[in-house]
Amino acid sequence: MFAYTIRRLATLVPVLLGMTFIVFMMIRAIPGNPAQLILGQQATQEAIEGLTRRLGLDQPWYTQFFAYIKGLITGDLGVSLKTNVPISEEIWPYLAATMELAFIAMIIAIVVGVNAGIISAWFQNSWFDYSAMVLALIGVSMPIFWLGLMEQYVFSIQLDLLPTTGRDNIRVPVDPITHLYLIDTLIQGRFDQFTEVIRHLILPGVALGTIPMAIIARMTRSSMLEVMRSDYIRTARAKGMKMFWVVYKHSLKNAMIPVVTVIGLQTGLLLGGAILTETIFGWPGIGTYIYDAISFRDYPVIQSGILVVATIFVLINLLVDLLYAAIDPRIKFK
Amino acid sequence: MSEQLAKSTPPLVPQHVPAPVEDKVISPWKEAWRNFKKNKIALVGLSIVSFFIILAIFADLVAPYHYRDGNLADKHISPSAEHWFGTDEFGRDILSRIIYGARISLWVGFFSVAGSVIIGSLLGIIAGYYGKWIDGIISRIFDILLAFPSILLAIAVVSVLGPSLKNALIAIAIINIPTFGRLLRSRVLSVKEEEYITAARAIGMSDFRILIHHILPNSLAPIIVQGTLAIAAAIIEAAALGFLGMGAQPPTPEWGKMLADSKDFIIQAPWTVLFPGLAIMLTVLGFNLMGDGLRDALDPRMKS
Numbered sequence: 001m002f003a004y005t006i007r008r009l010a011t012l013v014p015v016l017l018g019m020t021f022i023v024f025m026m027i028r029a030i031p032g033n034p035a036q037l038i039l040g041q042q043a044t045q046e047a048i049e050g051l052t053r054r055l056g057l058d059q060p061w062y063t064q065f066f067a068y069i070k071g072l073i074t075g076d077l078g079v080s081l082k083t084n085v086p087i088s089e090e091i092w093p094y095l096a097a098t099m100e101l102a103f104i105a106m107i108i109a110i111v112v113g114v115n116a117g118i119i120s121a122w123f124q125n126s127w128f129d130y131s132a133m134v135l136a137l138i139g140v141s142m143p144i145f146w147l148g149l150m151e152q153y154v155f156s157i158q159l160d161l162l163p164t165t166g167r168d169n170i171r172v173p174v175d176p177i178t179h180l181y182l183i184d185t186l187i188q189g190r191f192d193q194f195t196e197v198i199r200h201l202i203l204p205g206v207a208l209g210t211i212p213m214a215i216i217a218r219m220t221r222s223s224m225l226e227v228m229r230s231d232y233i234r235t236a237r238a239k240g241m242k243m244f245w246v247v248y249k250h251s252l253k254n255a256m257i258p259v260v261t262v263i264g265l266q267t268g269l270l271l272g273g274a275i276l277t278e279t280i281f282g283w284p285g286i287g288t289y290i291y292d293a294i295s296f297r298d299y300p301v302i303q304s305g306i307l308v309v310a311t312i313f314v315l316i317n318l319l320v321d322l323l324y325a326a327i328d329p330r331i332k333f334k
Numbered sequence: 335m336s337e338q339l340a341k342s343t344p345p346l347v348p349q350h351v352p353a354p355v356e357d358k359v360i361s362p363w364k365e366a367w368r369n370f371k372k373n374k375i376a377l378v379g380l381s382i383v384s385f386f387i388i389l390a391i392f393a394d395l396v397a398p399y400h401y402r403d404g405n406l407a408d409k410h411i412s413p414s415a416e417h418w419f420g421t422d423e424f425g426r427d428i429l430s431r432i433i434y435g436a437r438i439s440l441w442v443g444f445f446s447v448a449g450s451v452i453i454g455s456l457l458g459i460i461a462g463y464y465g466k467w468i469d470g471i472i473s474r475i476f477d478i479l480l481a482f483p484s485i486l487l488a489i490a491v492v493s494v495l496g497p498s499l500k501n502a503l504i505a506i507a508i509i510n511i512p513t514f515g516r517l518l519r520s521r522v523l524s525v526k527e528e529e530y531i532t533a534a535r536a537i538g539m540s541d542f543r544i545l546i547h548h549i550l551p552n553s554l555a556p557i558i559v560q561g562t563l564a565i566a567a568a569i570i571e572a573a574a575l576g577f578l579g580m581g582a583q584p585p586t587p588e589w590g591k592m593l594a595d596s597k598d599f600i601i602q603a604p605w606t607v608l609f610p611g612l613a614i615m616l617t618v619l620g621f622n623l624m625g626d627g628l629r630d631a632l633d634p635r636m637k638s
Contacts, residue, residue: 011477018478022490029494137375141619143570145577146593146611153600153607272483276574280597290486291578294493306490310482317481 004325008318015314017069023307024068027299028061038081038297051081055299077308078300082293087304091289095308096179097167098278098285102270104201105209110263113213117220117259121228122247132217139214144273148207148280155203162203165282169196204281208273212266219262223255230254257328264320268313366555369631376627382620390436397430401587410603420605422596428606431587432613438588439617442503442572443565449507451561454514455553459545461515462522473519476512484509484567485574492580499572499588502581506568517560521553555632562628566621573614589614 027034035051036043056064071078077087116136120129156164167181168174174193177184182201185194227233228251236246275287282288286309293301360368370376389396404426411421419428461472479487491505525531525548534544575581576590584591589610596606 014474015477015481018474019481022478022482026490026494031495137623138615138619141566141570141615141622143573143577143590143593143611143614143618145574145590146607146614149593149597149600149607150611153604157601269483272485275485275489276577279578290489294489294580302490302493306482306486309486313483314481 001326005322008321012314012318016311019310019314020069020072020307021065023303023310024065025061026303026306027055028057034299038299072307077304080293080301081298082296082301087301091286091304091308093176093179094284094286094289097283098271098274098287100167100180100182101201101204101208101277101283101285102267102274104205105207105270106212106263106267107209108205109209109212109216109266112209113216114220114259116213116217118224118247118252120217120221121224122243124225129221133221136214136217139210140218142210142214144207144210145276145280147210148204148277151203151207152280163200164203167197167200167284168193172196204277204283207280208270208277211273212263212270215266216259216262220255220259223258224251227251227255257324260327261320261324264316264323268316268320271309271313366628366631370627373627373630375623376631379620379623379625379627382616383624386436386617386620387440389433390440393433393437397427397433399427399430401426401431401434402585403427403430410599410606412603413605419609420603422592422603422606423599428592428609431592432589432609435587435589435592435610435613436617438499438582438586439569439572439614442499442506443569443621446503446506446568446572447510447561447564449503450510450564451514451557453507454511455518455557457511458515458518459522459549462519463526463541463545463549469519472515476515479509479512482509485571488571488575489578489580492575497580497583499576499582499586502572502575505575506571509571510564510568513560513564514557517556518553521556522549525549525552559625559629559632562621562625566618566625569614569618569621 030037033048033052034057035048035055039047039051052058056067075088077091079086080090083090116132120132123129152164155162163169172193174181174184174190174197175188177187181197182194185191185197224247228247233246233251236250237243241250271286274283274285275291277283278285278287279291286305290302290305290309293299293305370380404421404424406425408417408421408425409423411417411425413420417427417429419432422428422431457472457476461469482490487509488502488505491508492501495501495504531544531548534548539547572581573588573590573593576588577594579591579594582588582591584595592610593607596603596610600607
């Protein structure tokens with residue numbers, strides 16, 4: 001396992017370097033003068049030259065690239081053009097907001113998805129199986145930004161059950177400590193705010209969780225169907241074991257191996273979907289951070305934002321691989 | 335001389351063997367179609383896709399109004415006999431805009447995927463066939479491109495090239511390249527070891543001919559399956575970019591852009607948000623169902 005981990009880590013280095021290079025080249029790939037584009041047509045010559053120097057565009061690219069890498073290693077993500085604050089100092093609240101949203105989305109996706117898949121496999125070809133699988137097919141085809149809008153219309157505007165936007169009640173804002181509001185409110189013992197935060201999480205969480213939920217349900221179903229045909233399951237049944245325990249204890253353990261991989265991969269993909277969900281629900285996460293930076297042409301923020309998300313994505317994939325190797329020993333020897 | 339020889343030697347095939355019965359030997363494509371037809375869900379997918387393709391082709395004939403025509407006096411009319419799907423904030427007919435929008439979504443879907451198939455396949459073939467350091471470099475590039483969540487990479491590309499439908503198409507094509515590259519690479523690697531390829535090489539077939547006659551036909555089925563599913567994803571991605579204002583620009587009736595423009599009027603005119611989204615979902619569902627059906631029909635391992 002140790003050797004495998006080292007090998008897997010080694011393959012990570014060129015990928016991270018390549019990613020950094022692509023992100024680094026973004027600003028240099030802009031046709032024309034990037035500083036001119038950022039500042040607009042009315043900018044003075046001095047301002048343009050000043051920004052060119054500040055972005056390091058007056059130096060050869062390789063000098064800049066090494067400086068950029070050196071900065072990244074020491075935790076320097078650049079300075080936002082909009083706020084003039086180092087990105088490494090202002091990114092955490094956004095990141096925490098996205099992490100909280102992704103976490104809830106994944107919980108919803110796993111709890112609903114795995115159980116729907118199990119019941120579908122258990123009662124194969126029943127009406128539940130058919131409707132769950134049709135819903136799952138629709139789920140994977142769902143444009144989540146539209147689903148979010150529809151949720152808002154039905155549950156906020158029409159039924160007035162849940163809030164439309166934001167993370168907390170703006171009249172009673174959460175006092176941030178870790179910026180993970182669920183934890184912050186618990187530390188402070190503010191259960192009224194805790195439920196408020198939960199209420200704000202439900203709609204975006206469901207929207208973001210829908211696609212993984214559908215994929216997990218389909219994966220669990222097919223994996224369970226395969227396992228439930230095996231001999232040891234028949235033996236367990238023959239012993240007179242209750243079907244419920246056969247399904248939830250014996251089958252599930254083996255059926256979860258491929259499901260765990262799917263769950264991991266989907267967690268990474270959530271980060272992409274978060275951008276769309278966040279813009280709809282006014283969620284102050286990393287997606288909103290990048291999206292606002294795009295309209296402001298704040299390239300350092302766009303670059304670092306993308307790099308941070310992509311790095312998390314890569315690390316999650318690594319974790320999934322290692323976890324997979326840990327639960328299925330056959331993988332290591334490939 | 336050779337004619338004489340031909341006459342004197344007995345025919346290689348004994349005469350009494352009956353000719354092969356035609357209807358028992360069917361081509362793999364016909365067999366795939368037969369399997370596909372049996373799959374009801376896949377047929378639903380095919381019908382949805384065909385429906386939207388016909389809408390797109392005959393948009394000028396089918397659409398009751400032009401997508402740009404609108405009268406501010408007619409703004410936000412709820413669905414009625416005159417405007418089945420109602421009108422938007424400029425009084426434009428939403429049904430007509432959705433019909434014209436089918437052109438854009440399908441166009442982006444087909445052409446971006448065609449681009450990724452061509453470039454991806456080419457890179458994949460080169461990597462798989464020539465191996466060594468070329469493979470190393472190309473495979474690393476694929477790894478790097480796959481290391482980004484796809485929509486994020488698309489946003490990065492568009493934020494460099496500038497927001498437009500064409501650039502959205504390019505961005506979507508780029509993010510799909512590694513999918514097809516890896517597919518072709520693994521295909522080439524497995525086919526390369528087959529004995530008939532060694533035989534082909536032994537009789538002096540050139541690399542290029544081996545590629546055209548053996549490797550490509552062998553890779554067609556997975557490309558078709560993956561391509562269909564990729565079109566579904568591309569349509570959603572184009573709509574997402576449009577929604578973020580990074581794709582189609584007004585007055586293009588792109589579905590994602592329509593959603594973005596009307597989302598602020600969701601309280602007064604929910605139909606302006608409902609129908610474009612339904613159109614996206616149905617089209618994507620159609621391609622997904624078709625792709626799943628094609629996979630079952632074309633994958634020999636799935637045959638029972």
